[in-house]
Amino acid sequence: YxxxxxxxxxxxxxxxxxxxxxxxxxxxxxxxxxxxxxxxxxxxxxxxxxxxxxxxxxxxxxxxxxxxxxxxxxxxxxxxxxxxxxxxxxxxxxxxxxxxxxxxxxxxxxxxxxxxxxxxxxxxxxxxxxxxxxxxxxxxxLPDAAQGADHVREIFYRMGFNDQEIAALVGAHALGRCHTSRSGFDGPWNASPTAFTNFFYTELLNNTWVPKKWNGPFQYVDRESGQFMMLPADMAFKKDSKFRVYVEKYAADQDAFFEDFxxxxxxxxxxxxxxxxxxxxxxxxxxxxxxx
Ligand code: HIF
Incomplete structure (x- = not known):
């Protein structure tokens, strides 16, 4: 180019x-x-x-x-x-x-x-x-995936977004995967990384996320299969009570997520x-x- x-x-x-x-x-x-x-x-x-x-x-x-x-x-x-x-x-x-x-x-x-x-x-x-x-x-x-809610807010408030918009955007992490050769993190967020769904929210809420045991950067994997991942910044949306309200809404209502996204x-x-x-x-x- x-x-x-x-x-x-x-x-x-x-x-x-x-x-x-x-x-x-x-x-x-x-x-x-x-x-x-x-x-x-x-x-x-x-x-x-x-x-x-x-x-x-x-x-x-x-x-x-x-x-x-x-x-x-x-x-x-x-x-x-x-x-x-x-x-x-x-x-x-x-x-x-x-x-x-x-x-x-x-x-x-x-x-x-x-x-x-x-x-x-x-x-x-x-x-x-x-x-x-x-x-x-x-x-x-751009955001640092190793950090939590305060950092995510600081980055997205700088762009002019509010909590609801930030929580709606993060659903895009239903798509794709992390690559050790790029970010250092590893794995897809769910089993259908090439389909745009509300699975980011449903997986975040419904799985038990545990620290991945490896030499790479700190991240989470689902306890049951160990195949799916969450970044520390993703987990902030479950832990932070203001973000979580929207996570629960979008997990329950895919149409609301699509519209807000x-x-x-x-x-x-x-x-x-x-x-x-x-x-x-x-x-x-x-x-x-x-x-x-
Ligand atoms: Fe991502 N994101 N993102 N992201 N992102 C990665 C991959 C994707 C953050 C970190 C990462 C958003 C917000 C944030 C996508 C889309 C969006 C990776 C892995 C990291 C580390 C990169 C790699 O290794 O290949 C952080 C900390 C964010 C703030 C919460 C947006 C909302 C979710 C704004 C957004 O739209 C997509 C899609 C991917 C998958 C890329 C791929 O190659 O598969």
Missing amino acids: NTEGSAQASSSSWKKVNYNNVYKDIADLLEDENYDDGSYGPVFVRLAWHASGTFDHKTRTGGSSGATIRFEPESAHGANAGLDAARQRLEPLKKKYSHISYGDLYTLAGVVAVQELGGPTITWRPGRRDKTAADCTPDGR ANAFAKLLELGVDFPEDAPFYKFKTLEEVLP
Whole structure:
């Protein structure tokens, strides 16, 4: 990708892209039997979130506009380990749709992944403009999984989220897995890591989580099978009484989770973005809805 650090030329480039076609092409990139659990979906969601979650509402810096996650030093921040796999997978689409910004491509990939893996429709707008390597955010803006509720709040309050929104977002940890080669942690959160469900909440509440016995970083595994995991930061949602109210709600009511997640995730992807006034809101249909 563009490692020269040049920003996007024209402010109206975004109008030249057919985003329905980009949606379909991203959807076609999801499946790969040789990658992880068979889908790039989870790592696309993580890319979209890490591109966006650097936002600081006080200084109005960071966020997905700029797509500085593709440049060093930001790409090399510890929290971003492994995301090059997602960026490389998407790169052919930047070639094919030369007028799309990286910020739009990465956030749209998160939307496609959530929807195609069975999650809610995420309202999305185009018009992010790429910035240069000089605009990279400092290290430390993304959460540290080894910490608890206070830290999680500090990080997400900085972006402008409240407890309900934070608790709704964390349900995305139904998707994917931890990799020892990336974060150091190990394992999936549940048995269906390529399906968007409310299982993060049901598993968190219904399993007994015990410290994993190993030489790696401190994390939890379910006592019964030892196959599934929780990060220390995940466990905070069970231990913290204010977060727990929402965890119980979303465990009992998948529709409520889908609705609240869709709103919070759309907000995340828009943090700090100055959209062109005429940028339309898209609600994409899934491939299954479009194809006969
Ligand atoms: Fe994650 N997250 N996340 N995360 N995350 C990991 C993986 C994924 C945190 C830490 C980690 C969110 C919040 C937090 C996804 C999506 C979201 C990993 C493992 C860590 C350590 C990375 C690896 O080793 O490959 C922390 C501390 C968070 C604050 C609570 C968001 C809400 C849940 C914002 C979110 O959407 C996804 C998807 C993955 C799986 C990636 C994969 O490659 O499978």
